[in-house]
Amino acid sequence: MLKFPYGISNFHRIITNNYFYVDRTNHIRLIEDAGDQILFLRPRRFGKSLLLSMLENYYDVAKADEFDKLFGNLAIGKNPTPLHNQYLVMKWDFSNINPKGEAQQIEMRLYHYINRCIKNFAYKYQALLPINIQIDPEDAIDSFLSMLNAVLQTPYRLYLFIDEYDNFANEVMMGKGEINPERYKALTSADSSLKAIFKTVKSASGGLGLERVFITGASPILMSDMTTAYNVAKNIYLEPEFHDLCGFQEHEIKTVLTEIAQQCGFENDKISEALKLIRSFYNGYCFNESCQSDIYNPTLALYFFDCFQKKCRFPQQMLDENLTMDLNKLTYLSRLPNGRAILWQALNGTPPLILSLLANRFGIDQMLKTNQSNRFIISILYYLGVLTLDGETELRQLRFKIPNLVVRKLYVEHLFEMLLPQDTEREQVRLLAEEFYQTVDLQPICDFMTQRYFKVFDNRDYKDANELTIKTAFLTVLFNDVWYMMDSEMPVERRYSDLSMIVRPDFRQTPLKNFLFEFKYLKLSQVGLSGEELKRLSIEEVETLELVQEKLAEAEQQLLDYQSNLEDLQLISVVAVGFDSLVWKIVKPDRF
Numbered sequence: 403m404l405k406f407p408y409g410i411s412n413f414h415r416i417i418t419n420n421y422f423y424v425d426r427t428n429h430i431r432l433i434e435d436a437g438d439q440i441l442f443l444r445p446r447r448f449g450k451s452l453l454l455s456m457l458e459n460y461y462d463v464a465k466a467d468e469f470d471k472l473f474g475n476l477a478i479g480k481n482p483t484p485l486h487n488q489y490l491v492m493k494w495d496f497s498n499i500n501p502k503g504e505a506q507q508i509e510m511r512l513y514h515y516i517n518r519c520i521k522n523f524a525y526k527y528q529a530l531l532p533i534n535i536q537i538d539p540e541d542a543i544d545s546f547l548s549m550l551n552a553v554l555q556t557p558y559r560l561y562l563f564i565d566e567y568d569n570f571a572n573e574v575m576m577g578k579g580e581i582n583p584e585r586y587k588a589l590t591s592a593d594s595s596l597k598a599i600f601k602t603v604k605s606a607s608g609g610l611g612l613e614r615v616f617i618t619g620a621s622p623i624l625m626s627d628m629t630t631a632y633n634v635a636k637n638i639y640l641e642p643e644f645h646d647l648c649g650f651q652e653h654e655i656k657t658v659l660t661e662i663a664q665q666c667g668f669e670n671d672k673i674s675e676a677l678k679l680i681r682s683f684y685n686g687y688c689f690n691e692s693c694q695s696d697i698y699n700p701t702l703a704l705y706f707f708d709c710f711q712k713k714c715r716f717p718q719q720m721l722d723e724n725l726t727m728d729l730n731k732l733t734y735l736s737r738l739p740n741g742r743a744i745l746w747q748a749l750n751g752t753p754p755l756i757l758s759l760l761a762n763r764f765g766i767d768q769m770l771k772t773n774q775s776n777r778f779i780i781s782i783l784y785y786l787g788v789l790t791l792d793g794e795t796e797l798r799q800l801r802f803k804i805p806n807l808v809v810r811k812l813y814v815e816h817l818f819e820m821l822l823p824q825d826t827e828r829e830q831v832r833l834l835a836e837e838f839y840q841t842v843d844l845q846p847i848c849d850f851m852t853q854r855y856f857k858v859f860d861n862r863d864y865k866d867a868n869e870l871t872i873k874t875a876f877l878t879v880l881f882n883d884v885w886y887m888m889d890s891e892m893p894v895e896r897r898y899s900d901l902s903m904i905v906r907p908d909f910r911q912t913p914l915k916n917f918l919f920e921f922k923y924l925k926l927s928q929v930g931l932s933g934e935e936l937k938r939l940s941i942e943e944v945e946t947l948e949l950v951q952e953k954l955a956e957a958e959q960q961l962l963d964y965q966s967n968l969e970d971l972q973l974i975s976v977v978a979v980g981f982d983s984l985v986w987k988i989v990k991p992d993r994f
Contacts, residue, residue: 403665403711404658408704411451413459417472422707424654424700426453427478429647430460434483436638439607439615441625442647443639444689445787447701449648450618454493454563457616461489461561464526489561489614490530490553492523497566501573505588508570509595516542516599520549530556542595543602550611559613562603567617568624571596575623575766576734583766590627600632607634621785627765637762640690649687649697655680658707666714675907676716680706682887683720686805688791696790702808716908718884721808731786732816739775742820748789748804749813750874755780755802756795788812807883814881821858821878831855835880840913842972845941847879848984855879856981869923872978873900876919885909899964918971920960922953926980936982945985953977954987961989 407421416423433440444450459465459472466487473479478486499511517537524535531552538544553560575586589596606612617635619625625632638644659676666672680703687697702721709717736742748755761768761781769778780802783789792803804810822828834846855875859867881888886903901919905912926933929949936944944950957975964973973989 404661404707406704406708406711408701408708411449411455413452413455414465414468414472416452422658422704424650425476426647427456427460427473427476429644430457430478431483432643433457433616433638434485436641437636438613439617439635441617441619441622441635441637441639442644443619443621443637443785444648445687445699445785446620447699448787449700451495451565453648454565454616454618457561458491458493458563460486461614462491463487463489463530463558488558490523490527490556490558491561491563492519493563493565494519495565496571497569499570501570505574505585505594508574508589512570512595512599513540513542517545520545523549524552530558532556543598546599546602546606547610550606553611560606560611561614561616562612564615564617566619568619568621571624572620572731576731583770586766590624592630597628597631600628604632604634620787621782622762623765623769623782626763629763640760640762642690642692645689645693646697648700650700650703651695651697652677652681652685655698655703659710662707662711665711668714676710679716679720679887679907682889683807683883686790686803686809687787691791691794691800693791696805699787699806699808716906718908720883721811732788732812733820735779735782736816736820738769738779739771741775741779744776744779744783745813745817746874748783748802749810749817749877750870751803752870754792755789756799757781757802758799760784760800807887810888811881811883814878817874818878818881821855827854831879835882838880839882839885839915842915842917842974842988844974844976844986847876848976848986851875851879852982852984859981867923867925867981869900869921869978872923872976873919873921876921876976877901885912885914899960916971918961918964918973920957920973920975922957922975922977924949924953924977924979926982929979931979933980933982936979939983941983941985944979944983945987947979950977950979950985954985958987958989962991 405419405421407416407423410416410421415421442450460478465472469482469487470479473482473486494516499508499515501508517539520535520542521537524531532555533552535552536545536548538548550560571586571589574589575583588594591597603612603615607615615635622637625635656673656677659680660673663673663676680698684699684702684706685696687699689697706717706720732745736745744755747753757777757780761777764778764781769775769782780789784791784802788804788809789802790805792801795801804813818828822831831847831850834850838844838847877888880903885906887906889902889904899918900921901917903917905914905916926936929936929947945954954975954977957977961973961975973991974986975989976984976986978984
């Protein structure tokens, strides 16, 4: 059986304990050629820490005796670079720094953390360092300079790895979902300790003993706000050759699923089901304009492999609760100028989010400017992994989309909690949705939508409302990723259905139904009625209105066209008249 290193980012442990490992060592030569100081960005939980651990083990002089054991069976082991095991290495992991409290408290924790790293470094390399490192408990920069002086007395130089360089800064900036940039600005001010540390790192590369730096993080915001302190790193995160530096490719996923299915005695159709499921939930990431294939989230893929192998069935919860993404960042971004509108547009997918250029150098002040916020909000959503590239327009502009169902759930939960802040109301909707999945009776949900859900929409929402507004509202209410693979704008015969709900393969023997929805919208002015007049009409009377009949017929024809290619579906047309009335109908194909 395969041993999956779920939750393990220690390369030495993975290799020496024969855990599953996807070889990315063939990138080492490319990284060396790229430059001496590198910045590499990827979303959280995307394998960056394991990447750094692999590089640490490769370059560490203290691991020279273990080179063949660690790398002999990997790509780089067959043709290593001259720099292997030629450095003293140090790693700073900024995710270990508590972001709570005022800037001065955070800076003191940063100093203390770096001092601890220097003490560990001194202990690890004591046999190679001819002089002692002097630790200043109040000034980590002085300690770092003392360490570099000790390094200069050896034949070696320092390779510094900084993991999650922006983690605690991002938490300070948007940890509680509040727009409060002052604490963040205090951390990045001209006289801040954080800026002083990066200035020191920059100067240390000029002959003071520091030769190489590799930095990982989620976004370029902090780096941009510290440009004067550290402007020497080369950004490689958009380069095509580093597209798959972290993450799994589909052929690698399929190989593992095939081995697990064979162990469990499954036929080939089970492999296809597993691949379709994992593709829907974890795939979809494209990290440069010319990527030829999407990348899978590696941490979640390992979670799926581990569950599938242990139980010979798919995990019921596709997103492990221990890895649930923090909604605070979406909450924060939704409160920026135009933020909520961008999140809403991303969720409904039409029209697509488009940029001429991805912003790769922008700070907090630019994000807060109303006239520039769209570009920067879309860009930060991309860096956080909640949007990804989706090809180009005819004018070679960049299109963006939500990558997969795990991320779509994040948007849905954010908007659902924003529109229905009361737990009791969300629970009521959940029970209504579960009943609908089995009975195909949409009326109780329609009643809730008109009587409660649409009430929280403001006047601007009403003014700009269309069928996309209604579709997105139903998506938030009906969303269920335990039982369904849900898709907004699913392609069918070169057209796109509004909303599909396909039962997951592992739940197809249950009473759950498959659904395909088509939504239409009429403004009150189109039907010549006021809101009050419409409310006095019964659903049956609204349904007899001429325009409503036309919209129902139009939706029915579209659904029947889709049905020719999709079997075993409940076809449902929904017509909204303003936010005041919803008429729905089950469409029955003639052959039934």
